[in-house]
Amino acid sequence: MKRILIPAGGVIMATGLLAAGLAGAAQADETTAADPMAATAANAKAIAQFWAENNGAALKAATASDIWDKADVAKLQSKGGYSSDTKPGSTAPIGQEKKTTAKVQNVNMPKTIGKVFFVNSKGEKKWCSATSIQSKYRNLVSTAGHCVYDTANNTEVVSKWVFVPGYYQGKSPWGIYVGKQAFTHYDFDVYEDYDRDYAFVTVYNGVQLGGGKATKVTKAEFEKHQGLKDVKKIEITKAEYEKCNLNLGDCYAEGEDKDPQLVGPDYPGAVLTKLEVAKDVYDKAATGKGNGNKIGEPITEHVTEAEYNAYKGPGTKAKDAAGNYTITHYYVQQWIKPGEVKKYYVNEYYVIEGYAKDAGRLGDNVGGQGFAWNQPTGKYVRVFGYPAAPHPDGNKAYTGITPKWCYGKTTAKLVGSAAKKIEEHVALKCAMTEGADGGPWLLKYSNSKRLGYVNGVTSTFNDQDGNGRVDYISSPYFDGETNTVYKAAANVWSGKIV
Structure with missing residues (x-):
C-alpha cells in the first residue's frame, strides 16, 4: 500500500482503528509520511503467532537484511560542514535503570535494543537492528527506513513487521511487539532518498505467547x-x-x-535379501555379487524335536546317535526393490x-532511549547492532546472534555515497556489517543507566581503504525535519492486541 501523506493542519477522513491511530499525527507537516501496518488487533495477533509458533521457528529462520551488494560498499566522499536548519534539541530518555557509582570497564548493552523481523516482497524472512525510543505512549521503535519499506518493490511497506527487544535465538524475553503504523520522511517514501533513511514505528503492547x-x-x-x-x-x-x-x-x-520386485544388484535402491535353497543348488551357485549367488557359509542350527519335525524347508535335517537334532540352511542372494x-x-x-498474554507497553518493559537533533558533528557516539553479513571480501566475522557495539567520534564533515545518491550522512569508523542496519547511534550514552539519545541509525556500510572490508558505517544527519517525523510518531497511541 502507498504512503498516506499527512498534511499540515489538514483533516483526514478515516474510520475505525486507522482514524484513531492517525489522530495524534494530525499536526505533522508535509515532511512526514505515514503508513498503516497491522491495522487491527486480530491481524496483529496473527502476525505475532506467525513468528512465535513452533518455538520461534520463523524468527530463527530469518536472515539479516541484505539490500546492499558489493558495488554499494564503496568509499564515502566528504561533503563539507552542515548548517542546522533549527536549534539543537533533545527529548530525554525513559527507563528504570538505577545509576551506580561503580566504575564499569565493560559496555553494558542497553535493554532497549533488539531486532525487527519482517517478510519482504520476495517472501523472505529478514531482520534488522532497532531500539525502543521515548514516546508519549511508550510504544515507539527507531530503525532504518529500508528496514520498514521494501525499496526493491517501489517502497511498499514490508509485511509481518515485529520488534523483539533482547532477542536471542528464537526467544523473546519481553514479548513480541507488532508494528501498527510506520512514519518516515516524505523524501524517503517518494524518492528513496537515503539522506532520510530512518523510520519510527508505533507498536502494539507486547504479547507473550506460550502455555496455551x-x-x-x-x-x-x-x-x-x-x-x-x-x-x-x-x-x-x-x-x-x-x-x-x-x-x-x-x-x-x-x-x-505393491509387491517386492526382483531386480539386479545395481538397481537404484535395491536391497539385498537372502533366499533359502537346497544344498545342491547352493553347491552349484557362483560367488560374488548377483542374484542366485552364494551369500555366506551354510548355517547349522540345533533345534528341538518338534522344530525338526515341523521344518519343511529346502535345508538338510540330521539326527545323531545321541538324539541331537540339527538343520543346515543354505542361502543365495536375492536383490529386490522393496514393496509398498x-x-x-x-x-x-x-x-x-489462552495462548496470548498481554506483555504491556514497550517503554514500560525495557525503557526508551532519548532523541536528539541538530547536534554538532564530531561528537562521541556509541552504536549498537546485530551484524551478521560477511565483509565484501567474503570474510565473516559476525554471527548476528549477539549485539555488538562501536564507539568513536562522528565525522566532522558530512559524507556521501554515489551508489545511493547520499549527500548528507555522518560517518563513524566501525567494521559492523549488515544486520546492524537500523541500530541506534546513541549520543551521551550512560553505561550505568544504559540510556542515551538516538542521534542516528546505521544506514550504509563502507570501505574507505579499499581492502574489501567494511571499515566505516554512516547514518542520516538528524535535523529539524527528522524531529518533525519523530514527533508525529511519538504522539500516536496504538493499544493492545489481547
Missing part, C-alpha cells in the same frame, strides 16, 4: 477459529479408514500396495486457547 491449552474441535470449528491452531495426522487401520469414509470423516490414504504398503490416516483438529 489445545482443545480438539471439528473441522468446521477449526476453520472458523482465528487464533493459533494445529492439525495432527493420525495413522489408522484399513478397517478404521473404511468406517471413517462411511461416516464422511476426514480420512485419506497414502501410497499403494498403503497407509491410512485421519486428521484431528485442535485450537489453542
Whole structure:
C-alpha cells in the first residue's frame, strides 16, 4: 500500500482503528509520511503467532537484511560542514535503570535494543537492528527506513513487521511487539532518498505467547477459529479408514500396495535379501555379487524335536546317535526393490486457547532511549547492532546472534555515497556489517543507566581503504525535519492486541 501523506493542519477522513491511530499525527507537516501496518488487533495477533509458533521457528529462520551488494560498499566522499536548519534539541530518555557509582570497564548493552523481523516482497524472512525510543505512549521503535519499506518493490511497506527487544535465538524475553503504523520522511517514501533513511514505528503492547491449552474441535470449528491452531495426522487401520469414509470423516490414504520386485544388484535402491535353497543348488551357485549367488557359509542350527519335525524347508535335517537334532540352511542372494504398503490416516483438529498474554507497553518493559537533533558533528557516539553479513571480501566475522557495539567520534564533515545518491550522512569508523542496519547511534550514552539519545541509525556500510572490508558505517544527519517525523510518531497511541 502507498504512503498516506499527512498534511499540515489538514483533516483526514478515516474510520475505525486507522482514524484513531492517525489522530495524534494530525499536526505533522508535509515532511512526514505515514503508513498503516497491522491495522487491527486480530491481524496483529496473527502476525505475532506467525513468528512465535513452533518455538520461534520463523524468527530463527530469518536472515539479516541484505539490500546492499558489493558495488554499494564503496568509499564515502566528504561533503563539507552542515548548517542546522533549527536549534539543537533533545527529548530525554525513559527507563528504570538505577545509576551506580561503580566504575564499569565493560559496555553494558542497553535493554532497549533488539531486532525487527519482517517478510519482504520476495517472501523472505529478514531482520534488522532497532531500539525502543521515548514516546508519549511508550510504544515507539527507531530503525532504518529500508528496514520498514521494501525499496526493491517501489517502497511498499514490508509485511509481518515485529520488534523483539533482547532477542536471542528464537526467544523473546519481553514479548513480541507488532508494528501498527510506520512514519518516515516524505523524501524517503517518494524518492528513496537515503539522506532520510530512518523510520519510527508505533507498536502494539507486547504479547507473550506460550502455555496455551489445545482443545480438539471439528473441522468446521477449526476453520472458523482465528487464533493459533494445529492439525495432527493420525495413522489408522484399513478397517478404521473404511468406517471413517462411511461416516464422511476426514480420512485419506497414502501410497499403494505393491509387491517386492526382483531386480539386479545395481538397481537404484535395491536391497539385498537372502533366499533359502537346497544344498545342491547352493553347491552349484557362483560367488560374488548377483542374484542366485552364494551369500555366506551354510548355517547349522540345533533345534528341538518338534522344530525338526515341523521344518519343511529346502535345508538338510540330521539326527545323531545321541538324539541331537540339527538343520543346515543354505542361502543365495536375492536383490529386490522393496514393496509398498498403503497407509491410512485421519486428521484431528485442535485450537489453542489462552495462548496470548498481554506483555504491556514497550517503554514500560525495557525503557526508551532519548532523541536528539541538530547536534554538532564530531561528537562521541556509541552504536549498537546485530551484524551478521560477511565483509565484501567474503570474510565473516559476525554471527548476528549477539549485539555488538562501536564507539568513536562522528565525522566532522558530512559524507556521501554515489551508489545511493547520499549527500548528507555522518560517518563513524566501525567494521559492523549488515544486520546492524537500523541500530541506534546513541549520543551521551550512560553505561550505568544504559540510556542515551538516538542521534542516528546505521544506514550504509563502507570501505574507505579499499581492502574489501567494511571499515566505516554512516547514518542520516538528524535535523529539524527528522524531529518533525519523530514527533508525529511519538504522539500516536496504538493499544493492545489481547
